[in-house]
Amino acid sequence: MPVNPNFLERLLLFGLDRAPTPMLDLFGAAGFEAVALASKLGVFDALGERELTLQALADELDASEAGLAPFLAFLDAQRYVAEDGGRYRNTTMTRKWLVSDSETNVAPWLVFWDELVFPFWDEHLETVVREGEPPRTIYEWFDEEPSRWDLAQRGFRAAASVLVDEVSRKVDVPRGATRLLDVGGGHGLYAADLCRRRPGLEATVFDYPEALSVARAEIAESGLGDRMRVRGGDYWSDDLGDGYDIALVFNVIHANDPAENVRLFERVADALAPGGRIVVLDQLEGSASMPVSAAGLRFVGLTYRVTLDAAVHPYRSVADWLTSAGFERVGRTPIRRASPGNALVQATKSA
Template sequence: MPVNPNFIERLLLLKLNRGPAPMLDLFGAASFESVTLALELDIFETLSRADAPLGAGTLADRVDAHPDGIAVLCNFLVAEGYLATEGEQYTLTRMTETWLLADSETDMGPWLTFWKKLVFPFWAREFETAIRNGEPSQSIYEWFDEEPSRWEIAQAGFRATASLLLDDVIDTVTVPEGTERLLDVGGGHGLYAMELCRRHPGLSATLFDFPGAIEAIRENIPAELAEQVDTRVGDYRTDDLGQGYGVALLFNVVHAHDPAGNIALFERVADVLTPGGRIVVLDQWEGSGRTPVSQTALRFVALTYLTTLGADIYTHEEVEDWLREAGFSNVQRRSVGPLSGLAVVEGIK
């Protein structure tokens, strides 16, 4: 969490321009590196398991580090809001307990690790190339394929961020009574499809994605859903998707393709849906941010997609038009949860 300036600091740095506000970005970069190192060293989990706050020496022994190094790192994490002190001992803040512990339903640790180990290293190599040429020299997914373990880290990160929206997303998805089969296009982690199967016992789901993505998720399909969830590998733009689906999910897919590619994909999905079948599209939508944080988030997402995929974000109106062009009717949009910028768009074949 970036340092939160007090009123006087905000006035001097951000309003009156009397001090170097860019130093806050420097602090933020150091904060990210420190938090991801703390995750790697198991500092937060160690403090969580302890019966009482721990001093630097005891904590260093338990995480196999030098006490002086642990003290300096933890003092910075205190300043950034991740740790608190009781005397000379360290404990977790409520923020860290909520968002960075493995047993929490809102654990974002794998998402931060995904950025640390994969996305930012890819940025370091491709950022300037993408800005100068309009696209990276290869997509990040092609880069994942070069080392299969990258897919495992990526899917863990995708699951972590998807889990925050799971209930909100599922509540917006229409699964008509009697629907038997669902297709999750680019489904990867499968979290949404599996939850829909839990809520609709008569529903089965097929997760369709690249081989590396599917290999990384197969062992994470719960045993109780083994009869309801299967997988299919390939390129959803060209390979056989199957037939006879009542619902198709395209979650965080359309941003990776140009308009013509998305229309073609929607047409392919329409071909495998039963009459009256539904397509459900989820993504971040251009122009939907209403607050400084949400607007910055959308700009950050757009920059990320450019750097990693040579892609961009679209308006929901564009996607609605493409769905109609691909033959879908009754196209409707519904917001997802409290996070501005996210919505599902549904259409009926």
């Protein structure tokens, strides 16, 4: 919830405990629903860089002025739009984070939570708290309606857009590397960005066939069709190829238990050339220290339990799994930008 209480409100809410602080969660929940709906209706894209009257915006959205007016007033109070003299515009924050032509547009990530994750939560959270595990994973639920995979990958790509610059700068690509494997790469944004930065690099994005539609679009839009390809399959059983110089395993290991991650790292090691590098990106237990990042990491941990019957793993465990799978020189690199608890773990295949 972007609303930042002023000094008096912080004193009453947090210092003196004179007002019901949990009401902020209510406002935040309503704010999330409003922003997700505004994104789906196209409110922020319609405003773009311009100002519109209520009537003009209602006409453009085919919406009711009577319903749109209080909706915009709430978005104004939440600092997503600003009203001045009967005209509405996006705030600077909204133009950066919620407009489609922004490189850091996270609106699809919010829509992903609104349409997929939270409905799954509503159905299974109590069951998980009482019984310890969901009756099925969210991925199994996606399989029942393949369009859910496309929506999910668009959300994952939006989340990655915030991190991709820092992640790409910190990935240790071996000198002279020409072949990259992106295991469970889904949307393909990370592989595409690394290829843009290194003209001699070619990439294969490997994931379930249903998860690759966004990667195909990413490749087409980036103009990297001659250097990138997708391969559909199951990384537990299907051939990953061999002779790669570097392999990405991004946001994959949290879904697996320890034995499964050792097995996955062994399969990746088999696909790498001697001296090849593996790069793991995930949330790691103990990697968040400040209040917002710590809350975010705990939120992620609960989400993994509810949606995947999984958990956030500690760095020491990841390092041990990599060593068991035949990797050496294991090291951790923190990812600090807008990413609670994320880190890169990089290692080299033993010769």
